[in-house]
Structures are given as C-alpha cells and as structure tokens.
Amino acid sequence: MNPSKSAPAPARTDVRRALIEATADLLGEVGPKSISVRQIADRAGVNHGQIHHYFQGKRGLLEATLRNLAKDHFEDSLQRSGGDAIPPPLSLSEDRRYFRALCQAVMDDDLDLIRTVDRDHEISVPIRVLRELEGRKPDADPLEVKAIFALGAAMELGWVAFEKLILLIAEVDPEDEEAFRSTIKRLMVERFYPMLG
Template sequence: MPSTVSCGCDSHASICDFRACPKVGRDKGKIRVSSEQDPPPTRIRGGEAVKTALIDAAAEMLGEIGPSHISVREIAERAGVNHGQVHHYFGGKRPLLEAAMKQLAHGHFEYARMLTGDSIFPPALSLSQDSNYWRAISHIAMDGDLDLARIEIDEGVSVPRLTLKKLRTKTAGEMDDLVVKARLAGVAALQLGWVAFEDYLLMAVDAHEEEDRETLLAEVKKSIENAIVQAFD
C-alpha cells in the first residue's frame, strides 16, 4: 500500500501517492505538503518595483560570488520575480549586472564622500563599513571582469579617481604624476587587502581575544594613516 498524504493537488484526488505527486516529495527524505489554504508565493508587481528588486538582488549577489557564476534564474529567485522579467526589463544578465554595479558604485561614492569631508582620503579602515561594495569589487576583479569594475570610473563615481584628483592638486609641481599614482595604488592596496583578509590576518597574528583585536585594529589604522603621511607629506 503506497504512502498517501493530502496535498491539495488539482491534478488528481486529494489523497495521492506523495512519491509521484508533482507538489510534494521533491526533497529527499521530506514530504512537502501544499493545500488550498497555503498562501501563494509573494510576487512583486509593477515595472519599477520589479526592476528595483532585480537590481538589489544582483547587487547583493555580486557581493557573494563572481559575475560569471551568477545566473539569471538565481537573480530572479532572489528578487522574487519570474526570470523572464530580467530579459523583459534589462535585455539579459549583463545589462542587469551593470545596473547593479552602478547602484553599488554610486552608493559607495556618496558614503565615502560623506566620511571624507574636506580630507583627501576616506578614514582608514572605513571601507569595511561598506562590505557589499568591496566584496563585489573583489569578486569582479578576481573574475577578471574589468569592464564591470570600471563602471564607477565611467560614471564619475570612483573614489580612487577622486582621491587622485585631490592628490594631483596637492602635489602639483612637487611629485611626478607616476609616483603619485604608484603611492596611491599602494595605499589603496593596504585598505582593500585589510578588509578582504582581516579575519585571516587576525588569526595569523594570533589575535584571539576581543581586547587584542580592538588594540590591533587601532594599530593597523595608525599604520595605514602613517603610510599615507609618509607617501604624500
């Protein structure tokens, strides 16, 4: 006698063999039951709401995996919409990823400018407060997708480019432009390297206790600030 379960399936009687039912039994070792009382899946309605949900989902996923590993279906599932909406509103995955990167870049730029104020550099270690952005940049760079990474430059919202502009004004006639670029790249590498490898580096230097971590972070911040001073003062 086959095991049976009431599943509310429209295709046959309400009592069915759950192993053959299209609505239940899809997960190994689990019986998934649907009924007429179950609410339908939430679906976002309205063109702008759908586009916003897709961009937000794509931006979130860029912070988790490289762009070449993201699928249209995964983005749509994360957004809670049908995958056909990606093609309808964006024409495909690439334009959607570009829109997501624009959103991340603009958000990071405004946040960094707020923190920087009248200074040339954003505060040391402040990049860690915008984790989705730096994770996205890291995954994109490791994927070798520099066209996606340079969107912030094309959009005029690149923090490194703004910093370079300020440094050129500060060092005009005193420092070769190539030296300015090289030293800026070195300082940026310190910032990006720390946020990407912070947990590993703390473990590597045996900073287990919370108070040790706090002291170490303060010293790392000082080190980066000193590197900036030595490079450009």
Template sequence: MTTGGARGRDEVVAVTLAAAADLFAERGPAATSIRDIAAKAGVNHGLIHRHFGSKDRLIGAVLDHLGAQLADMLAAGAAGSEVEAAIDRQLRVIARASLDGYPAGQLQTRFPNVSDLIEQMRARYSTEHAARLAVAHINALQLGWRLFGDFLRASAGLDDLTDEELAQSIAGAIAAMTKSGQKQ
C-alpha cells in the first residue's frame, strides 16, 4: 500500500528514486533511513524493500538513475542551469555515499556520461589507458571544486573569485587536458 498516491511498481520506483536522491544529496545515505525515504516519497517502507531489496541496491539504483537522467538531459539539450543542478545533485550523492563508506563505484552499474567522455577522449589520446586517466582527472577536478570549492577558495586565497571566473578556469583546465593528450 502507498500513502501518497503512487500506484504500481513504476510509480513507486520513480518517487522512491527521486526522494532517495534528494535525501542522499542533502545528508548522505548513512544519515537517511528507508523510513525517511518512504515518508518523503509517500510510500510504504515495505514497498521500498520489495522493489529494491537492500539499502546498497537502493543506493546503486539512485546512482544509476541520476546518471541516466543527466545523460537524457544532455542528449535533449537541456538548459545549462538544469544540467548544472543535475550534475551537482549527482556528484553530491556520489561523494556522500563514498564518504559514508558505501562503494559508490561498485554499486553504480552504468556510467553513461563517463562512457561518452571516454569515447571522445579515445580519439585524442594514443592509448586507452591515457584516455581513461584523462577522464578520471576531469571528473576529479569537477568533483573537487563542486564539493570543496569553499575550502579551495579560502586555502588558496581566492575568496574574491567569482563563480563565472571559476567556471572559465575549470573549462580551461579541461580543455588543456584534452589538448595535451592529442595524438601526434
């Protein structure tokens, strides 16, 4: 039985993934119970267990959902602010899950955006390993700034750096990484 009107497996799964993603991004999986997710989603907590099984499987499903959602947004040419919000949410869930001790890279089963980026880098780098390493560096750069931007600004004396200047700097660093690996 649901308490919020979601009916059928697909609706219950959809509202559960949305609620879990919000809560995991806000406070992390360790500080979020299945009952918290059920309350936010308006479903019975037993349905979450039925459709996802363990909390680890729910975390993996949320990570897969967020990756697919972002890939769909990018393919549809969504507005920059929507894409930025989706990226921020996804990276926060990845970071919080990892910091909480969940093996996010193992729980997530599909990485559509990373796969697309690797495919782009293959044409620019002489080896598969170099292309994959470049993608890992690009992701680390984005993840680090999104999650630790306040600390990085303060520690490097960049308190007056605007968000636009930061975005341009990150884009420049990513462009440099992609150019540096170009095949000769």
C-alpha cells in the first residue's frame, strides 16, 4: 500500500451501523435531550457531518436508532415465544439495551420519539400484544382488554426496572435468585396468563 494514500473511507452501511450503535449506547446512558451530535460522532469514530448526511440530523438518527432497537427486540421476542404474539414472562429483562433507551426517552418526556416505534405493528411488541389480546377477547369491554394489557406491561417494565430492588426487599439470597425468577415466571403463567384468554 502506498503510504501517501489514506485508508479507504468506511462503507455507507458501516458508517450508518456505527452511528446507530453509538446512539443506542448513548440513548441508554443519558437520554435523547442530553446527547450531542459530537458525542455520537466521537463514539462512532466518524465525522459529525455523517449524521446529517445519512440521517438529516440528530432527530432522524434518534428515530432510526429506536426503530432499530425495537426491531431487534421484536425479533428476539418472537424467537423467545416460539412465534407466539405474547412473549414469555419477564422477557423484557433479556433486552435491557432497548429498555434503557425507552426509559431515558420517557424520563426526557420525549414520547414523540417512542411514538415513532409504538405505532408500528411491524416492530412494536406492545402493539402486537395488544392486538392479539383484542383478537382473543372480541366481546370483552375494550377498557378491560387494555387494563389486562397494562397489567402485563407494568409487570414486565417494573421487573426489569426494579429487579435488584425487588430481590433486596423480598430478602432473596443471591443463591436463590434464579429459583425466585423461575417461581415468578411460573406464577405469571399460572395466574396472570389465563386472563389473556
């Protein structure tokens, strides 16, 4: 290689992927309002102008990143459930990166960012679950169906957010944590899942 020549520019997909990965990490660390274009570019190892080139700015990159995280979560959820629309209990805890990004967006009061995902039945696990419940309970009061959905969502979100605190206040010894998780999953299947129809 000629030493006077610079290294080839990274391929378009590599730059896009690096920007999305860097943004996903930062989104879970500091939230959408606190992330700067320069932080993202530095973390991705690219020029900050690439963000504007590929995503038309920070907002476009944030939306693309959350959609990417949601799509990965959706696919993982389908795999864990064996193709069932309703994921197994506590499965959100298997995808903490997506959860952290959602939490930061909620704490930043950026529900519009979440809406870029949560209105798309192609990649939104909550929308998929809600539609499945509506299909299973066509004659039920729509508010009751939504309440059942909300109970499940609260259990999933609450567990992943407060698992360590729950283990502490429930006085679960570290050697018993896996058995405790298994018991919670079993109880959800036995007691809560029958409400799903």
